[in-house]
Amino acid sequence: MTSTAATRRIDSEAVTSGPPNLAVQPLDGPLGCAITGLDLSRVVDDAAAARVRDAFIEHKLIVFPRQSLGEADLVRVSHLFGDPVVHHVGEYLDQDFPQIMRLSNNVVDGKPLGAPNNGIFWHSDQIFREQPMLATLLYGVQTPLTSGGDTLFSDMYAAFEALPEEMQAKLLPLQAVHSFVASYERNYVRARSLSAEDKALNPDVVHPVVRTHPQTGRKALFVDPDSVTRIMGVIPQESEDLLSFLFAHIADERFVYRHAWTQGDLAVWDNRCLMHCATSYDDSSEIRLMFRTQTQGDRPV
Numbered sequence: 001m002t003s004t005a006a007t008r009r010i011d012s013e014a015v016t017s018g019p020p021n022l023a024v025q026p027l028d029g030p031l032g033c034a035i036t037g038l039d040l041s042r043v044v045d046d047a048a049a050a051r052v053r054d055a056f057i058e059h060k061l062i063v064f065p066r067q068s069l070g071e072a073d074l075v076r077v078s079h080l081f082g083d084p085v086v087h088h089v090g091e092y093l094d095q096d097f098p099q100i101m102r103l104s105n106n107v108v109d110g111k112p113l114g115a116p117n118n119g120i121f122w123h124s125d126q127i128f129r130e131q132p133m134l135a136t137l138l139y140g141v142q143t144p145l146t147s148g149g150d151t152l153f154s155d156m157y158a159a160f161e162a163l164p165e166e167m168q169a170k171l172l173p174l175q176a177v178h179s180f181v182a183s184y185e186r187n188y189v190r191a192r193s194l195s196a197e198d199k200a201l202n203p204d205v206v207h208p209v210v211r212t213h214p215q216t217g218r219k220a221l222f223v224d225p226d227s228v229t230r231i232m233g234v235i236p237q238e239s240e241d242l243l244s245f246l247f248a249h250i251a252d253e254r255f256v257y258r259h260a261w262t263q264g265d266l267a268v269w270d271n272r273c274l275m276h277c278a279t280s281y282d283d284s285s286e287i288r289l290m291f292r293t294q295t296q297g298d299r300p301v
């Protein structure tokens, strides 16, 4: 078969077009992009899906502003980023769409509408699993107008690359212990307490301190103050010193984008190369309600 330059050009345009107004714009910060011109309440065609996936890998965080999504839409969109995983904290799951967990300070008829203080320490989602999450999708249904509730994102490629070479070489062979129990007890203070059986079912896991992203091949720091209990193979004092250094380093503002939410924003981030962290807001005067899904990742190497 022969193909002329003209037909090749038409083919490649067909692959990369998507909706005519689709635009990918870097955010005002060291990471992330906004994608506009794409209505996620409608089915996303293959061409647009390919551009979204490319932007996800390149920018690590995508914000889709001014969306109007129902629960079914959010679940459908989640499939663009992998296979949705039902969250282990059952109290806050949507009745009809268990892939969706709600985050909220709102209480209706004495029942919390969602998890009230999730993610206030720097973390990567479900890092305490053998196979932590790939993407997380967070949709702002109702967001504080004046008092914060922003989400911080930090670039773990940049954080690793900014380290002196000797420190990089020191970290590369190290592994850290991650505790489901420690993370649960920090985040779900008002959910039910863990039973001995829950704890036995969720043993500690070990991950490399520096992981290699399976799609880009780039190295990213992979330790978080939410779940790490120690670095293996070094004396306790050295583990503590290294961790306090790394925990300060990953939060360095050089690597951080702060997202101030507007109702209708959908944020999607890559947990394999970003850490993130919630910030406080005036939960006595303002309501925050977010819908959240997450997709299955692979074992970090």
Ligand code: OGA
Pocket (backbone or CB within 6 Å): 103, 118, 119, 125, 136, 138, 149, 150, 151, 152, 276, 277, 278, 279, 290, 292
């Ligand atoms: C999460 C999370 C942060 C926030 O949903 O995984 O960490 O700002 N959320 O709600």
Ligand code: MN
Pocket (backbone or CB within 6 Å): 119, 123, 124, 125, 276
């Ligand atoms: Mn999180």
